[in-house]
Amino acid sequence: MRGARQPAIRAQPSDSQTALRKLSRHRRVKIAKAAHTTLVKADQWGRGEGVGAELRKALETAFQTFQKRSKK
DSSP states (O other): OTTSSSOOOOOOOOHHHHHHHHSOHHHHHHHHHHTTSOHHHHHHHHHTOOOOHHHHHHHHHHHHHHHHHHHO
16 A cells, blocks of 8 residues: 555646646747756756756746836
8 A cells, every 4th residue: 555654745736837738839938948957857857847046046046037028
């Protein structure tokens, strides 16, 4: 019986992570390039998986910049 001694750990993605997952591949690539990383790492962050703190901050900043530009 797997997991009988520990509760399941579920990722709790933030609103910006969920919004990133809804974007097209082209837009996700642009955000990843702005954060100086790859699309794979950006998608991992979007799913709520563990990425480094420095990368997390860079992706968050790049995504917020993208949102500000798209609202204009």
